[in-house]
Amino acid sequence: MTKIASNLQIDSARLWDTIHETAKFGATPKGGVRRLTLGPEDKQVRDWFRARCEAAGLEVHVDALGSMFGLRKGRDMSKAPIGLGSHLDTQPTGGKYDGVLGTLAALEVVRTLNDAGIETETPICICNWTNEEGSRFAPAMMASAAYVGDFTTDDILSRKDAEGVTVAQALDSIGYRGATPVGTQKFSGFVELHIEQGPILEAENKTIGVVDSGQGVLWYDGKITGFESHAGSTPMPLRRDALATLSEIVLAMEAIARKHGPKAVGTVGEAVIANPSRNVIPGEIAFTVDCRSADAAIMDVLDKDLRAAIAEIASRRKVEVQFDLIWRKPPTHFDPKLVDAVENAAKMLGLSHRRITSGAGHDACNLNTVMPAAMVFVPCKDGISHNELEDATQADCAAGANVLMHTVLALAGVAS
Numbered sequence: 155m156t157k158i159a160s161n162l163q164i165d166s167a168r169l170w171d172t173i174h175e176t177a178k179f180g181a182t183p184k185g186g187v188r189r190l191t192l193g194p195e196d197k198q199v200r201d202w203f204r205a206r207c208e209a210a211g212l213e214v215h216v217d218a219l220g221s222m223f224g225l226r227k228g229r230d231m232s233k234a235p236i237g238l239g240s241h242l243d244t245q246p247t248g249g250k251y252d253g254v255l256g257t258l259a260a261l262e263v264v265r266t267l268n269d270a271g272i273e274t275e276t277p278i279c280i281c282n283w284t285n286e287e288g289s290r291f292a293p294a295m296m297a298s299a300a301y302v303g304d305f306t307t308d309d310i311l312s313r314k315d316a317e318g319v320t321v322a323q324a325l326d327s328i329g330y331r332g333a334t335p336v337g338t339q340k341f342s343g344f345v346e347l348h349i350e351q352g353p354i355l356e357a358e359n360k361t362i363g364v365v366d367s368g369q370g371v372l373w374y375d376g377k378i379t380g381f382e383s384h385a386g387s388t389p390m391p392l393r394r395d396a397l398a399t400l401s402e403i404v405l406a407m408e409a410i411a412r413k414h415g416p417k418a419v420g421t422v423g424e425a426v427i428a429n430p431s432r433n434v435i436p437g438e439i440a441f442t443v444d445c446r447s448a449d450a451a452i453m454d455v456l457d458k459d460l461r462a463a464i465a466e467i468a469s470r471r472k473v474e475v476q477f478d479l480i481w482r483k484p485p486t487h488f489d490p491k492l493v494d495a496v497e498n499a500a501k502m503l504g505l506s507h508r509r510i511t512s513g514a515g516h517d518a519c520n521l522n523t524v525m526p527a528a529m530v531f532v533p534c535k536d537g538i539s540h541n542e543l544e545d546a547t548q549a550d551c552a553a554g555a556n557v558l559m560h561t562v563l564a565l566a567g568v569a570s
């Protein structure tokens with residue numbers, strides 16, 4: 155097998171141009187991107203991605219949940235490909251890099267190998283996973299979760315957005331319900347490049363995060379039922395106020411997460427008052443909770459303490475609180491051999507690096523349950539993500555893409 159020199163580099167300007175070209179699909183006035191999964195802007199970027207994959211000679215197929223796979227043949231087609239990629243959907247007020255960097259860097263790796271005339275021993279396959287973000291349909295990372303068997307395809311197809319549109323209808327409306335059954339595309343390993351989405355690499359002046367673990371996630375749907383009544387004439391002790399109840403729940407959740415700080419975080423990201431009116435005491439509120447920890451035992455404690463706090467608040471305030479766990483993703487421990495491969499690539503390229511735990515969830519975390527997987531992080535400005543201000547430098551994006559490429563080459567081998 156031929157050894158590839160560290161001077162094989164991706165085309166930094168070409169990668170940067172593709173990031174900014176695709177940022178037009180769903181561009182927001184504040185410089186971010188709003189590209190909700192399976193919406194019209196997602197179709198635009200998917201069509202763009204498919205066309206560029208085909209132009210790069212990849213065989214593209216789409217699975218029954220809309221995940222896209224672009225296969226680059228290797229010398230030994232009896233081997234399952236090495237997968238690389240991420241996602242192209244964004245948060246409602248998202249940035250240009252979350253998911254996009256990893257997907258477009260995967261395309262850039264293919265373009266670089268094509269330009270250099272390099273055939274890999276094992277094929278490689280670049281991926282765009284459907285609905286990583288989880289903001290239109292829950293849970294997040296639903297396509298890779300179905301891929302690994304955490305959910306059936308039919309279950310995911312039946313999930314509804316806030317308007318009652320199902321995943322199946324949304325896929326059909328943009329023409330991305332593919333023919334390939336979920337799970338058909340096999341991989342012998344998966345590597346995902348992503349911005350860190352946190353402040354550590356920047357603070358420590360490191361270019362590469364060698365991701366060895368990821369936080370587990372607890373997602374809940376909550377509903378508070380109190381009693382609507384007149385804001386002027388209802389004395390304070392007689393109120394059954396759903397919003398005041400939620401306020402207590404939010405603060406209790408914050409205190410519970412802080413008790414385990416820095417090993418836990420907790421967020422109420424959505425709260426919707428039914429029939430809101432300035433002079434009506436809120437009677438019904440739907441809300442969500444997202445709690446995370448890299449420690450499974452702490453996740454159990456968070457769950458127990460949260461339920462106890464909510465039960466106490468509900469009974470004291472004489473309201474009903476329904477609180478359902480809709481998703482539990484255990485912490486991730488990435489494959490040690492692949493983590494070493496990422497670290498070796500960073501070392502070979504002379505890039506500063508450190509091991510790191512991912513605070514965010516990623517498709518690689520799901521995939522790691524059925525195949526060896528690992529991730530590469532690069533810094534993002536001020537650690538900000540899930541925000542239109544999300545930013546990263548061209549040099550760091552290119553460095554991450556080079557680590558991705560050399561990790562994949564080490565895994566796939568070079569045929570000639």
Ligand code: GLV
Nearest residue numbers: 286287294514515
């Ligand atoms: C995905 O962005 C998540 O971590 O929720």
Ligand code: MN
Nearest residue numbers: 252253286348
């Ligand atoms: Mn992401």
Ligand code: MN
Nearest residue numbers: 245252287540
């Ligand atoms: Mn995200």
